[in-house]
Amino acid sequence: MKPQPLTTTAPELATWLDANAEAIDTAQDLAREILPRLGRADLFQIGVPAHEGGLDGTAVDAIEAIAGVAAHSLTAAFVFWGQRTFIEYLLQSPNEALRARWLPALLRGELAGATGLSNAMKYLSNIEPLQMNATPRLIDGAGAGWTLNGKLPWITNLRREGFLAAAAFDHSDGAPPSIFAIPHDAAGVVRSDDLDLIALRSSNTAALTVERTALDASWQITADAPAFLARVRPAFLGFQCGLSIGLARRALAAIDESSAPARAAVADEVAPLAHELDALTKRLFDGVQHGTFVSAPAALFEVRIGLAAAVDRAVRLEVVTAGGRGYLREKGGTARRTREAAFVPIVTPSIVQLKNQLAQHQRTRAA
Structure with missing residues (x-):
């Protein structure tokens, strides 16, 4: 079934994102508005069981929702990814009291959920050690x-x-190793100023320092981080892939909206790219839906790498068909999408890290 565009499912949000996508990408003035607007559109409830306050559905539905937002603003979709991924952690946590206490506000977009597990995902893949330490007391x-x-x-x-x-x-x-939910107002928790990013500047992206912060078991998401991370990695990366899917679809749509001569010039490249995007999306959805990526993470890495390549090709073709008009910031979003596409390969785990993991996996299999 063809996914419904955001203009159909949440027209007010789509209009606001289209009107402010450039400002959201290049400035921080609207950073506080993104999360509540996504919450009012009920987007965080997609794929969450009804008995937990959600709208039912599956993780695939959540990926499609993230892709729908990414077609309008990658910054907003990046915020969506962080929030929905944190919600997934609580849904899969054995800590029922933690979930009951905080999930309602997270689903409404009244409280932000920040997935600080990029370091942990790299730890799971033997890329780097954990950067946080817990001492019993x-x-x-x-x-x-x-x-x-x-x-x-x-x-x-x-x-x-x-x-x-x-x-x-x-x-x-x-x-x-274990995983904690760290509240912003706990003693010793310090948020830095926003990082000086070249784009996605309204994503509330910063560094977090935790110094002699005392927390008890009520804040523990899981006492067994390796097992938990392996279980949630398909959602972590799958939701992340929604960024690529939405951005690539929007670039292809922009090409389709260009002049007939421009479309004809790239037709031989666009058709196979659209087919490849659909095939990669299907592989992603099948793996997430059937749980095969839990025991076969390499297959998920391949999809993530393939989608990043598809985004790069789609945006480059959009630049070709847009011509000089695309070089103007306020004309159609082509310039913004080139900045957004530049982020896709470096979001953790980066394409370099994933390719190294695949190479290691292949060496292990060969041995």
């Missing part, structure tokens, strides 16, 4: 807890108005 003389320390240099959706950030911690006592 007694809190107020009674009840087990931990003292948390560390810094994560890049987290999206650290909304100044309030956030929970997921982060994985190594344990000094030799216990398995």
Whole structure:
């Protein structure tokens, strides 16, 4: 079934994003508005069970929703990805009290959920060690807890108005790494100024430092980070792939809206690219829907790499067909989409990291 565009499912949001996409990408003035607007459109509830306050559906439906937003603004879709991924962590967490306490506000977009697990996903793939540490302690003389320390240099959706950030911690006592939800107002939690990005500037992207922060088990998403990360990685990367799908679709649509001579000049390249995009999207949806990516992450890495390449080709073809008009910032969004496309290969895990992982996987299989 062909996905419904955002102009149909959430026309008010689509109009606002189209009118402000350039400002959202290049400035920070509208950063506080994105999350509540996505929440009012009920987008965070897609793929969430009704008994948890959602609209039912599947993770595939959530990917399509992220893609729908990305067709209008990659910055807004990046915020959407961070929020929906954090929601997924709570849905898959055994900590029912944590989920019951915070999920309603997250689904409404009243509280930001920041997925600070990029470092942890790289740890899972043996790319880098964990950057956060937890030391056991007694809190107020009674009840087990931990003292948390560390810094994560890049987290999206650290909304100044309030956030929970997921982060994985190594344990000094030799216990398995675990994952905590870190509240913005806990003692020792410091958010940096927004990073000086070349684009996506309204995404509330900053560094997070945790220094001698005391949290107890009520804030623990999972006590077994490796197993949990392997289970949620298909959603983490699958939702992320929605960024590529939406941006590539929009670039192809822009080509289709160009002049007849321009379309004819690239027709031999556009047709196979559109077919490839559809095939990669189907592979992604099938793997997420049937759970095959949990035990076969290399297949998911291949899809992510393929989609990044498709985005690059689609936007380059859009530049060709737009001509000089595309070089104007306020004319059709071509210039903005070239900046957005430049982000796709570097979002963690980056294409370089994934290609290295695939090469390692192939060497292991050969051995």
